[in-house]
Amino acid sequence: MARTAGSHSDITGPRIQQAAQRLFARHGYAAVSMRQIAGEVGVQAGALYNYTRDKQSLLFGLMQDHMQELLATWGARPQGNGPVAALEAFTRFHIRFHLERPEEVFIAYMELRNLTPENHAAISALRGRYEDGLEAILKRGVAGGVFDVADTKIATLAVIAMLNGVNTWYRAGGRLSLDEVETVYWDMVRKAVAPAAISTA
Amino acid sequence: MARTAGSHSDITGPRIQQAAQRLFARHGYAAVSMRQIAGEVGVQAGALYNYTRDKQSLLFGLMQDHMQELLATWGARPQGNGPVAALEAFTRFHIRFHLERPEEVFIAYMELRNLTPENHAAISALRGRYEDGLEAILKRGVAGGVFDVADTKIATLAVIAMLNGVNTWYRAGGRLSLDEVETVYWDMVRKAVAPAAISTA
DNA sequence: ACGCTATCTGAACAGATGTTCAGAAAAAAC
DNA sequence: GTTTTTTCTGAACATCTGTTCAGATAGCGT
Numbered sequence: 001m002a003r004t005a006g007s008h009s010d011i012t013g014p015r016i017q018q019a020a021q022r023l024f025a026r027h028g029y030a031a032v033s034m035r036q037i038a039g040e041v042g043v044q045a046g047a048l049y050n051y052t053r054d055k056q057s058l059l060f061g062l063m064q065d066h067m068q069e070l071l072a073t074w075g076a077r078p079q080g081n082g083p084v085a086a087l088e089a090f091t092r093f094h095i096r097f098h099l100e101r102p103e104e105v106f107i108a109y110m111e112l113r114n115l116t117p118e119n120h121a122a123i124s125a126l127r128g129r130y131e132d133g134l135e136a137i138l139k140r141g142v143a144g145g146v147f148d149v150a151d152t153k154i155a156t157l158a159v160i161a162m163l164n165g166v167n168t169w170y171r172a173g174g175r176l177s178l179d180e181v182e183t184v185y186w187d188m189v190r191k192a193v194a195p196a197a198i199s200t201a
Numbered sequence: 202m203a204r205t206a207g208s209h210s211d212i213t214g215p216r217i218q219q220a221a222q223r224l225f226a227r228h229g230y231a232a233v234s235m236r237q238i239a240g241e242v243g244v245q246a247g248a249l250y251n252y253t254r255d256k257q258s259l260l261f262g263l264m265q266d267h268m269q270e271l272l273a274t275w276g277a278r279p280q281g282n283g284p285v286a287a288l289e290a291f292t293r294f295h296i297r298f299h300l301e302r303p304e305e306v307f308i309a310y311m312e313l314r315n316l317t318p319e320n321h322a323a324i325s326a327l328r329g330r331y332e333d334g335l336e337a338i339l340k341r342g343v344a345g346g347v348f349d350v351a352d353t354k355i356a357t358l359a360v361i362a363m364l365n366g367v368n369t370w371y372r373a374g375g376r377l378s379l380d381e382v383e384t385v386y387w388d389m390v391r392k393a394v395a396p397a398a399i400s401t402a
Numbered sequence: 403a404c405g406c407t408a409t410c411t412g413a414a415c416a417g418a419t420g421t422t423c424a425g426a427a428a429a430a431a432c
Numbered sequence: 433g434t435t436t437t438t439t440c441t442g443a444a445c446a447t448c449t450g451t452t453c454a455g456a457t458a459g460c461g462t
Contacts, residue, residue, distance in 0.1 A: 002456030003409040012409080028314060030231035034450060046452075047410050055450065110311060113229060150385045151377075154370075158389055161366025162359050169358055176352075184351045188359055192393035203426035204439040213439080235420060247422075248440050256420065409458075419448065429438070 004043075013051050015041045020058050025103035029059050029114045059111060060119045066104040067126035073097060074133065083141030084190070090134055091189050092182045094163050099178065102167055109164070131156050138193065148195040159189055214252050216242045221259050226304035230260050230315045260312060261320045267305040268327035274298060275334065284342030285391070291335055292390050293383045295364050300379065303368055310365070332357050339394065349396040360390055 019040035023032040034055055038045040052058040077093060080086040098105045108127075112120060135156040141147030149155035163185060170181060220241035224233040235256060239246040253259040278294060281287040299306045309328075313321060336357040342348030350356035364386060371382060 002411055003458045004411085005458065008459090009409070026314070028229065028231050030229050031315065033448075035448085043409095044411055045450080046412080049451070050409065113227070114232070150388060154377075154382075154385055155389065157366050157370055158363050158386065161369070162363035165358050165362025168362070169355075176355075181355075184355055185359065187351060188356065188393040191395060191397070192389040194392060196392070203441055204428045205441085206428065208428070208439050210439070234418075236418085244439095245441055246420085247442080250421070251439065404462085405460100406462100407458100407460085409456105411454105411456080413453095415450100415452080417449080419446100422445080423443095424441105426441080427439090429436100431436070432434085 009050070012041065012043065012047070016048055016051050016058075017062065021062055021103050021107065024059065024062070024111065025106045029055075029107075029111045056114075056116060056119070059107075060115060060123075062104065063108050063111065063115070063119075063123050064126070066101070066108050067123060067130070070097060071126060071130060074130065083137055083144055083146055086137045087141065087147075087189065087193070088186055090137060091159075091163065091186045094160070095166055095182050095185055096178065098164065098167055099170055099181075105164075105167055131160065134159065141193065145195070147193045149193050155193060159192070162188070162192075210251070213242065213244065213248070217249055217252050217259075218263065222263055222304050222308065225260065225263070225312065226307045230256075230308075230312045257315075257317060257320070260308075261316060261324075263305065264309050264312065264316070264320075264324050265327070267302070267309050268324060268331070271298065272327060272331060275331065284338055284345055284347055287338045288342065288348075288390065288394070289387055291338060292360075292364065292387045295361070296367055296383050296386055297379065299365065299368055300371055300382075306365075306368055332361065335360065342394065346396070348394045350394050356394060360393070363389070363393075 016037065019037050020032075023036055023040065034048055035045045037058075038048055041048075048058075052061070074090075074093060074097075077089065080089040108123070112123065115123060135152050138147055138149060138152045138155055138159075142149060142152060166181060166185065172178075176184070217238065220238050221233075224237055224241065235249055236246045238259075239249055242249075249259075253262070275291075275294060275298075278290065281290040309324070313324065316324060336353050339348055339350060339353045339356055339360075343350060343353060367382060367386065373379075377385070
């Protein structure tokens, strides 16, 4: 046997990425074999190497695509007038974007240690750019007196960590709608960075 | 060759756990082999099985020990008078406890998916008890009017997620002391759950 | 209808995986 | 000093790992 009926790189390529994403998210990069991925696609393991240089590139590709889409989508957003509106826009965007792609997010956070040093640096740089975007908002707010945080870098990481937590429990069709979840978190973020006695409620 | 000079189960047992902890935290459960762990201890792979039933039990033991110590240490703490003091005590305790054992924490959060279903349920139950402790504080505060959150369950998870974030960036000997870090986070937590216009600052 | 290229198979490679176990030697008990 | 027990080795087990590649077939351009 050889080339199979209906085989097409436009089909197989994306299917390999999807299968890898599903399996990496579910079981972890190290626990997933190339044969498992191939099996999910309905192909032999050797065929994967028409689409990826090796297993590491498969992981890196997924993570890079995710981070670049995150940055591009965020960059194309209306930024909001003033730091408070910008922070609200960020909060709602972040929650929605991340809840829409739980697998990508999970991989992006859990599989960093399985990247080669160069790949790790590349992904970290992208993540840093995203974090800098939030920190810039906080800095403007602090300068303008509408926010009050002891350290904008720590506050940035604290806010992102808090927002990322939503991915651990939210399930579509649950008690709260996506919109309600956004509002609940925005309420906490807003207050957390607000000046001590002035609340914008 | 056979039993080696100076061999002692009181020594080897803990050394295996330490080695497993170090390696699991660094490279992930699935990426670490029994031979690597044995090598770290200076022993052949077969010797590990005098101390653990299998690799899975080694992981589960580490996670269970960690969670039980977390609960025991927290349970033995002064609880603080009133919800605000209790929340501050929780915040400071959580940060300190977690920063003191980054490897255990990392494993407890990253390796859940590598547990068998029964083991996963056991660890999740322990984690649930810890979260319930925080939620009880929040509920008392909401009832007493000193906290205002839309949903105590979500607020619980949000607070814990935010606090856990500290483990991703804090390094001993950095810019801020442990005490300062605690205060910075407590400041944000306090405000995040505070009623809209009343701040305890 | 024919040739070219894209796509996949199936076997092979060298080595790693978790786990078991008979046997040997060190330590402890007597 | 002898026996018993504890602790470890080293080999073996069957299976899995990522990756390569010659060869075979399907689809496409002509």
